Amino acid sequence: MAELPEFYFRVRENGASVFRVDTENRHRRIEMHEIAMVNIRNGNIKAHGAHELTADETTAITQWMEARRALLKRRDLDDIHRTIDHLNETAHWAQSRADDEDLEDFTDRLLLAMHDLRSVLVRKKAERVNRDQSR
Template identity: 55%
Template sequence: MIGNIPGYYFRLRENGALVFRVESENRQRRLGMEPIAVANLRNGEIKPQGERKLTPEDNAAIRLWIEQRQAGQAQRECDDALRLADQMNQIAHWAQTRAKDAQLEAVSEHLLLAMHDLRSVLVRKKGDRLLRQGGLASEDAAQNAG
């Protein structure tokens, strides 16, 4: 079957995973997967399944998975934002060079509202960061943020 079988399998579900302990050493030479816990990515909580007691190794493996999964999701979110910037550039080019009046009429309000919302959030968050860093001491800095 598989050469190196991991000790744990994480079945993804919304906001976490169902954790299985993978067992490959049994009489029938079959792969066994025993559900041992539910891992919550949002709050980092690990709930054992049923009356099961998790070993320190179980907890360590699950915590490592949570950390790696959260880091991967954070990276994907940044990648998504950068892809969106690329798409916005492509839409601007399309709108200027190829879009027909009817097409622009169909999408303009949606795009304008979404861009206004995004801009408002980004400007507010940038202002918050500057205030926390003590960098919003002058009106010039405030004007540059907006």
């Protein structure tokens, strides 16, 4: 049997609940003891109950937080690349297969979303250009 990790992170929307995994007990069962709550958005680590985090626990949690942030960033970027593909596929579908009823169902919502996205991208591009020119 593969060795279990020392810590288990139960992922939630803003971070995770952190558990210490214990297999060295008299019943030889897997036990998980909650030791902390983590918020990756603001970086807060709160010990659970009366538990006092050790330096090793804090280090493990911090490393997990860094890895989790990197994973979420990769997922965000992958979602953007998929969105570009979906927009291209949608354009092809709208031009080649959609009928008037299909188009009427989503055109206004899609145009508004695309207008909003274009406005944000143009503003951000202008900010980058202005920043680069002022250097």
